[in-house]
Amino acid sequence: MTHQVRAVVARAKGAPVSLETIIVPDPGPGEALVRIEACGVCHTDLHYREGGINDDFPFLLGHEAAGVVESVGDGVTDIAPGDFVILNWRAVCGQCRACRRGRPQYCFATHNAKQKMTLTDGTELSPALGIGAFAEKTLVAAGQCTKVDPAASAVAVGLLGCGVMAGIGAAINTGNVGRGDSVAVIGCGGVGDAAIAGSRLAGAAKIIAVDIDERKLETAMAIGATHTVNSRQSDPVEAIRELTGGFGADVVIEAVGRPETYKQAFYARDLAGTVVLVGVPTPEMKLELPLLDVFGRGGALKSSWYGDCLPSRDFPMLVDLYLQGRLDLDAFVTETIALDEVEKAFERMHHGDVLRSVVVL
Known part of the structure; x- marks a missing residue:
């Protein structure tokens, strides 16, 4: 089964992003399908649009996100449907030389989903930082999902997925x-x-x-x-x-x-x-x-690099501090916007008018 969802795509270097329908497959082994609730507009997404990361266009942008797990593939035990999660781009492998030394925060072989999300014509998408969360749903490696307290605001704690954690x-x-x-x-x-x-x-x-x-x-x-x-x-x-x-x-x-x-x-x-x-x-x-x-x-x-973080250790701790009132993540949210307003958010970011624009789905 596949899912047709709306998503923000960068098709060419320097070109304005577009809101398009994409195809997201059901999760395979070790993967998870996540319904996105909120995703911050990070400068890294603009780097992708400008070709500053690589030239693997078209890109599915967005990565600083929180949402709810809809389904998981075979072999996934750490998360389950209904879990509230923050997405991360450090899904540690457990096998590389850093992991074997007990330093998983430096993992050199982090996981991404193996299946590809595509445009409706079958063109494969490159998800930003292996996530691609300017979308109603996205497919990620299960290790990219960090379960946190569902009492937290997705708009605020999703920012831990990249910039705030860094x-x-x-x-x-x-x-x-x-x-x-x-x-x-x-x-x-x-x-x-x-x-x-x-x-x-x-x-x-x-x-x-x-x-x-x-x-x-x-x-x-x-x-x-x-x-x-x-x-x-x-x-x-x-x-x-x-x-x-x-x-x-x-x-x-x-x-x-x-x-x-x-x-x-x-x-x-x-x-x-x-x-x-x-x-x-x-x-x-x-x-x-x-x-x-x-x-x-x-x-x-x-x-x-990514604040030398270990998401499984750091995200839940920081969410707890947020819920205790000791870490004001809400202060980082300048505005909330719709999915079709990402290009305008890039312009406001360029002019220094916002700390963070957050897409709410």
Whole structure:
């Protein structure tokens, strides 16, 4: 049996997305069919539309989602029809060298559904991050479904599926922010603000938000920043040092993904401090640093991929914190939109008008 559903498709590089009917098969072994309730509009989806990930068009966009399991294939035991789940793109294999070392958060062979969703003419779709959730239903590997408390709002907790988890994890998992630490976050979009929220959860004493947009700095303060720096108006490295006794921050999280801001992060940290790169660079970008400075400042330079998260561990914990009122995921939702408004949401994202638009189905 197959299912005909509405979905958002990117057919060609740079072309506007279209709302189309697609064909979704019933789940096979190890797969799950999920009815999507909400899906955030993430910058990664725009990267796919612009050909910045690869050129496997047409793409079925959307990946930052929550919904309800409708059916599962043979061999699936961890989830069942009716379960409320957040979708993830780290369905660990359990067999690769990272998993065998007990580090499944670095799994090198994560699972996706084996069957293909298609257009009505049979053209195979490439689902964004192996998910494809700008759709009424999608087919995923069962391991891409993380069961969480159904009392949570799908609009809010679906954001844990990508951007919010990336930011929180960059602070807590990758940066190891601890009680009393000073943290600077460069770039206050969705991921940067999530890093601020994560730093607050971890007990950081000082959280410095850096951006060129006063609107974003205001939002960062509402989410948990203690200080702000407008880097159009002042040198962010000097400002961060001034706010940290002249030393620099213990952890600096770069959430832009540009060489210029990475250098700012590098020089704005304290000796033996940590730099975390969670912003996504483009392939042509190059970084040049004096090797003596890298050696002489000590500490750690880290990259954070998906916030070094383990969905089965981190998603339920963060949902519980949300339900307890300790993690304000609702603050990340600027607007809710319909499935046919994704292209307009991309435009608002491009202009910095939203923290997150969320498609509600």
